[in-house]
Structures are given as structure tokens and as C-alpha cells.
Amino acid sequence: MNNKMKKLKCQKINILNSFHQMINIMIDQIKLLISLKNPLQYENSSLQSQLLEFTSDNQQLQAKLLTKLQRLTNKEEKQSMIYKWLFKIYKKNLRKK
Known part of the structure; x- marks a missing residue:
């Protein structure tokens, strides 16, 4: 009986670990989907701030x-x-140097 309990406990731990891994993978996929849904918005805002700088x-x-x-x-x-x-500003700055 003791051996069976250990085996069941190990199986339970393995199932929980695999479930935890699945959740982590799903979270990563959701993050990826969010970033892919509108990448230009984030990219444009950082580019625009660079341009203003x-x-x-x-x-x-x-x-x-x-x-x-x-x-x-x-x-x-x-x-x-x-x-x-x-690119124009970069070229202009290169000419100044």
C-alpha cells in the first residue's frame, strides 16, 4: 500500500508539473499574440519619440x-x-561631423 501511495503521489506531482508548464506556455503564447496584434503601434511610438529627441x-x-x-x-x-x-536627420548629422 505504501508503494502505491508513493507512486500515486509521484504521478500527482508529475501531472501538476506538466499542468504548470502548460499554463506557462499558454501565458507566453498570449503575450506573443498581444505583441503581434499591434506591433506597429508600439514600434511607431518609440520611433516617434526617437524622432522628437x-x-x-x-x-x-x-x-x-x-x-x-x-x-x-x-x-x-x-x-x-x-x-x-x-534617415535624413542621421545623414545630416553625419555631414556635420
Whole structure:
């Protein structure tokens, strides 16, 4: 009887461990799905903050960029515009050095 109890206890622990692993996998999948659902929103906001940081010395340029970004509704267009402006600023800064 004692051997059977040990065996059952081990099986119970194994089942609990596998259940715990399944829950962790599901949590990871949910996190991945959330990040994949709208990745451009997070990426664009960080890119936009980078862009504003690069143009912090030129408020006129900042205002121009922000009005252009507000006009765009498509997230991919916003992202491409932000990349384009970041590249222009980067090239301009390289020429200064």
C-alpha cells in the first residue's frame, strides 16, 4: 500500500508539473499574440519619440513632422515616414561631423 501511495503521489506531482508548464506556455503564447496584434503601434511610438529627441533643438521641424504624422492614418505609412525622416536627420548629422 505504501508503494502505491508513493507512486500515486509521484504521478500527482508529475501531472501538476506538466499542468504548470502548460499554463506557462499558454501565458507566453498570449503575450506573443498581444505583441503581434499591434506591433506597429508600439514600434511607431518609440520611433516617434526617437524622432522628437533628434529634432529637439529645432522646434519648427518638430512641429512640421508632428503635423505630417497626424495627417497620416495608416500605421505603415507613419512608420515609413518616421524611418525616412530619421534617415535624413542621421545623414545630416553625419555631414556635420
